[in-house]
Amino acid sequence: xxxxxxxxxxGPDKLSYEDLPxxxxxxxxxxxxxxxxxxxxxxIWVREGNPAYPMPLPHVSGSDVAGIVEHVGAEVEGIExxxxxxxxxxxSCWRCEACLAGRDNFCRAYGLLGAMTHGGYAEYxxxxxxxxxPIPGNLTFEQAAAFPLxxxxxxxxxxxxxxxxxxxxxxxxxAGSGVGTMAVQMAKxxxxxxxxxxxxxxxxPKAVILGADAVINHTKEKVADRVKLLTEGRGVDVVxxxxxxxxxxxxxxxxxxxxxxxxxxxxxxxxVKLNLRYVFSRQLTIKGSYMGTRxxxxxxxxxxxxxxxxxxIDRTFPLQQARAxxxxxxxxxxxxxxxxxV
Ligand SMILES: [Zn+2]
Numbered sequence: 247x248x249x250x251x252x253x254x255x256x257g258p259d260k261l262s263y264e265d266l267p268x269x270x271x272x273x274x275x276x277x278x279x280x281x282x283x284x285x286x287x288x289x290i291w292v293r294e295g296n297p298a299y300p301m302p303l304p305h306v307s308g309s310d311v312a313g314i315v316e317h318v319g320a321e322v323e324g325i326e327x328x329x330x331x332x333x334x335x336x337x338s339c340w341r342c343e344a345c346l347a348g349r350d351n352f353c354r355a356y357g358l359l360g361a362m363t364h365g366g367y368a369e370y371x372x373x374x375x376x377x378x379x380p381i382p383g384n385l386t387f388e389q390a391a392a393f394p395l396x397x398x399x400x401x402x403x404x405x406x407x408x409x410x411x412x413x414x415x416x417x418x419x420x421a422g423s424g425v426g427t428m429a430v431q432m433a434k435x436x437x438x439x440x441x442x443x444x445x446x447x448x449x450x451p452k453a454v455i456l457g458a459d460a461v462i463n464h465t466k467e468k469v470a471d472r473v474k475l476l477t478e479g480r481g482v483d484v485v486x487x488x489x490x491x492x493x494x495x496x497x498x499x500x501x502x503x504x505x506x507x508x509x510x511x512x513x514x515x516x517x518v519k520l521n522l523r524y525v526f527s528r529q530l531t532i533k534g535s536y537m538g539t540r541x542x543x544x545x546x547x548x549x550x551x552x553x554x555x556x557x558x559i560d561r562t563f564p565l566q567q568a569r570a571x572x573x574x575x576x577x578x579x580x581x582x583x584x585x586x587x588v
Contacts, residue, residue, distance in 0.1 A: 249368035250568040250586075251304040255295030258576070261569045266306070269364065269372035276325055276375045277317040278333065280588040281387035283366030283565075284310035285575050286395050286424065287513055292361050293572070299361045308365030308586070309335040309358050311373075312381060312390035322375040332390040332547075333366070334377040335359045336398075336537050351402070351537045358395075358537070366391075367568055369588055379544070382551025389550075392557035392583040395537070396424035397432075397546040402538030403486050403508040404432055412437025414483040417473060417500050419443050419493045421453035421461065422581035425510065427558040429486050430456045435554060438484075441476060443469055443493075445578060452581050456558070469496040481505060494518040503528050510535040558582030 247268045252260040271277045289307040292299050311333040318325055325331070338345050338353035345353050359365050359373060381390040403425075404410045416433045420426040421442035433440045434457030441460040442453050453461045462472045473482060473496075481502035487493055488511030497507055498520070507530065525532070549555040560580040563571040565588045575584055 247369040248565070249306050250565060251306050251367070252293055253304045255293065255303075258293070258569045258572050260293060261572070263566045263568070266304075266368065268370050271317055271319050271372050273319040273321040274375055275319045275372050276315055276322060276378045278311060278313040278331060278371050278373060278378070279316045280311055280366050280369055280371055281313040282311070282391035282562075283308040283586045283588060284391040284395070284424075285571055285584045285586070286310065287511065287575065288358065288361060290572060290576065301361070306364040306366075306368050307360045308367040308371070309360040310391045310393075310395050311359065311366035311371055312387040313371075313588075315378070316370065319375065325375055325378050330381045330387075330390075331378045332381050332394060333359060333371070333373050334379060334398075334540055334543050335395045336540065337362060337374060337377060340376060348539055348541050350540050356537075366588075367565065367586060376540075379547060382547045383553065385550060385557070388559060388562055388585045388587060389557040392424075392559050392585055393428070393546065393550055393555075394543060396583070397428045397550070397555065398538035398543040399510055399535065400425050400428035400432055400486070401542045401546050403510055403535045404429060404436070404484070406538070406542065407508045407533045407535050408484040408486070408506045410436055410438055410484055413439075415439040415441065415477060415502075416484040416486065417441045417443075417469075417482040417497075419485065419487040419489050419497060421456070421458060422449050423488065424583050425486070425488055427456060427582050428555070430458050431555050433457075435549075441473060441482065449581050464493075464496075469493070470499040473500040477502070484508070488513065490514045490516065491518050498524065498530070501528065501530055504530070506531040506533065508533050508535050559585055561585070562587050
């Protein structure tokens with residue numbers, strides 16, 4: 247099969263389009279013929295080399311896959327050859343206490359497709375059968391690949407961790423990111439007042455279409471100051487962020503008393519400063535989030551099938567142009583998901 251792989255860690259130039267043996271499946275695996283694979287920032291970390299993601303090389307990235315079932319293992323139940331499917335990116339054991347409690351993202355063996363195993367930058371991918379789900383509604387393969395990782399992340403942050411209630415105000419950092427496009431829609435659907443940020447004016451109408459009530463261009467004004475004006479000095483109940491140091495101060499100071507800050511990433515670095523007096527006197531909560539549960543993904547897929555949430559795609563590239571696709575992601579000049587068509 248054809249695949250995009252890297253033999254050593256480094257820049258986008260390390261990606262090459264080559265022949266690889268088609269994976270052989272185990273009794274509980276499914277072989278999926280990949281039709282679309284969405285990019286995530288994780289793909290960049292994995293390519294650059296990150297101690298959190300050790301892996302044998304060469305490696306094939308890609309955590310968000312949609313395609314057609316090509317083969318099923320002897321002990322696979324409920325999945326038919328020829329079915330249109332998408333893949334849940336979180337791989338867990340389904341035997342431990344966390345998995346049995348439905349908290350599979352707390353499994354000690356938890357890993358991600360395309361990081362722990364070979365992913366979807368390829369014509370075929372091997373996945374455990376419990377990770378294979380039917381494509382909801384009339385979604386295209388590209389749309390079905392564009393929502394799983396970012397939507398399960400956004401749902402877990404907003405509802406499981408922040409406990410967002412209707413009528414509350416939420417600030418979502420980075421409307422144009424994958425998580426941002428999902429979080430804006432979900433928070434709006436849940437009845438919250440939604441504020442969000444962008445880095446260029448052309449993204450403002452796009453954020454408004456997704457449901458944002460207020461969009462702040464962070465290159466032109468101070469986010470926390472604007473938030474204070476919009477909330478009559480009160481601040482927001484919830485901040486959703488994945489950017490790290492670049493937005494940390496505005497995230498913390500935008501919170502109302504009792505506010506909750508949920509973070510799921512660190513695209514601008516890992517180290518931040520925090521004034522503990524500010525945290526306890528304002529009774530703030532700060533929580534870290536990593537992916538979400540399989541149950542949350544099933545719920546989100548239902549909403550996608552009903553058209554109440556929509557996958558947002560910026561651009562589609564052919565698989566061979568994975569390097570150009572990753573370079574676009576690094577440039578930040580996109581709104582929504584970047585997808586490889588296979
Ligand atoms: Zn487990």
